[in-house]
Amino acid sequence: MHIVIRDHILEGDNLDELAACLLRWMPPLVPWMLDLQNEVKEQADEYGSEGKALLAIVKANPDKYKIDYQSKDSPFL
Structure with missing residues (x-):
């Protein structure tokens, strides 16, 4: 499965595996991605x-x- 969030x-x-894909982006390319990574880790x-x-x-x-x-x-539908 795949999901495109803000391009x-x-x-x-x-x-x-979707979360692991997100967390592999180091350093994040855009500020919102850093926010999402931090929120996922914290929660x-x-x-x-x-x-x-x-x-x-x-x-x-x-x-x-x-x-x-x-x-x-x-599952985001």
């Missing part, structure tokens, strides 16, 4: 995994983390 693509077979324990944290954060902030495109099997 940047994340790919993986599941939520945790991973609360949600039980980095993937679940990524899903919750993106869904809760549709203006900040605008989804441009996503695969039809995306």
Whole structure:
């Protein structure tokens, strides 16, 4: 599956792989990506995994983390 957030693509077979793809960007290319990385790291324990944290954060902030495109099997729908 894949998701494009503000012109940047994340790919993986599941939520945790999408989160791992996000966290591999070092240094982040754009400031909002650093914010998203930090939020995912900070909230991973609360949600039980980095993937679940990524899903919750993106869904809760549709203006900040605008989804441009996503695969039809995306859990962000």
